[in-house]
Amino acid sequence: MDSYKVVVVDDSAFMRKIITDLIETDSVFQVVGTAVNGCEAIQKITELKPDIVTMDVEMPEMNGLEALRAVMDVYPIPVIMLSGINESGMRETILALESGAFDFIRKPSASNSQDIIQVKEILLEKMHSAMQAKQRRTAWRVEEVRKKNEVVEKTTFRTNSEPVVFIARSEKTPEVKAPTRKIPQIEVPKPKHNRLNEPVKKMTKPVKPEQVIKRVVAPLPELIKVTPSAKQEEGSWQHLIAIGCSTGGPRALKELLERIPEDIPAPIIIVQHMPPKFTKSLAQRLNSFSAIEVVEAEHGMILQKGYAYIAPGGFHMTVRRSSSGVCKISISGEEARNGHRPSVDTMFESLLPLHNIERHVVLLTGMGSDGARTMKKLYDSGVIDTYAESEETCIVYGMPRSAVELKCVTHILPLKEIPNKIVRMLK
Incomplete structure (x- = not known):
């Protein structure tokens, strides 16, 4: 050659x-x-x-x-x-x-x-x-063009002066289902930490100053109920999103995280194959345009909804439930798994005991098969919301393909549709 x-x-x-x-x-x-x-x-x-x-x-x-x-x-x-x-x-x-x-x-x-x-x-x-x-x-791309040309062949005949359209479909080619409508884009999230964003109601008649004061002050006790300590209590969230990616992952994570709303009721944990030190720069970059908070994970961090945690390069990241029931991040320097540290399989495996949490498991673009085998274990144990990025948007269709071949994926979607689907599933 x-x-x-x-x-x-x-x-x-x-x-x-x-x-x-x-x-x-x-x-x-x-x-x-x-x-x-x-x-x-x-x-x-x-x-x-x-x-x-x-x-x-x-x-x-x-x-x-x-x-x-x-x-x-x-x-x-x-x-x-x-x-x-x-x-x-x-x-x-x-x-x-x-x-x-x-x-x-x-x-x-x-x-x-x-x-x-x-x-x-x-x-x-x-x-x-x-x-x-x-x-x-x-x-x-060549195969997609071939399918389109072979699947739909339109021939127009005239019967009683009325046009009739027939669609001839090849027996060799399976029917390709196309979406019947566009999935609506998620509304652009509000700026971080801006909790006083209610629309102003138009006044129909003059009011006294003391009445205005009462109207402004009354809602405040409701707004300050959620505190950092409250977020850390057991049961403050019931959903957990876990994402694995490799080659092409930084660009894919940008596409995905910028479509996640600030009020998402779940923590997000991410393994991106990267060497030490680079993941800190990645987390800072992703945080600069995401509505949620994106951080490089540290040992002992308590998982909070509205946060995304990226495994530090050169270390495995897992989730552990403490004796008090709180889910925390564990960082370890154990041996590489199938050549990877951090490993998606290692992160996914730590989710197996968390039966009381709704787990949403995602594999994006990447070489190899890291994460696929443990996604299969999660699927067999009852985790039904599993995602693989489709070939049309993958830089490398390796990790997602491995999961698809194991028949443990419930949603095979282009990258831009994955966050919308996850948000709908959470609701």
């Missing part, structure tokens, strides 16, 4: 050499060009038309994020970002994933040969996944 063409972008000549050598240890890939900054990268990509690009995040003149956005506009292809572990690099990496980057890896340490070997394995794995995902999405 022909090799895939690669362009390597990095401002360091030494790092360009290392990355090129790592890539070309696999005969499937051939580095056809390099660039020293974003401006040159755009020029090389336009000229050479590579199949995939590795892009340094921090570069002079035009950085990787700016170059990525330009590339996505003119020649959208899989781009893998190479990020440093400083705060600026992590923040830019999260923005790059939102802007269309396929995935990212941590830049290797040039002085550590073991680290270079480890980075090589991760880089090549992600590059292969990017090519497989691209081929699969192309094949899926």
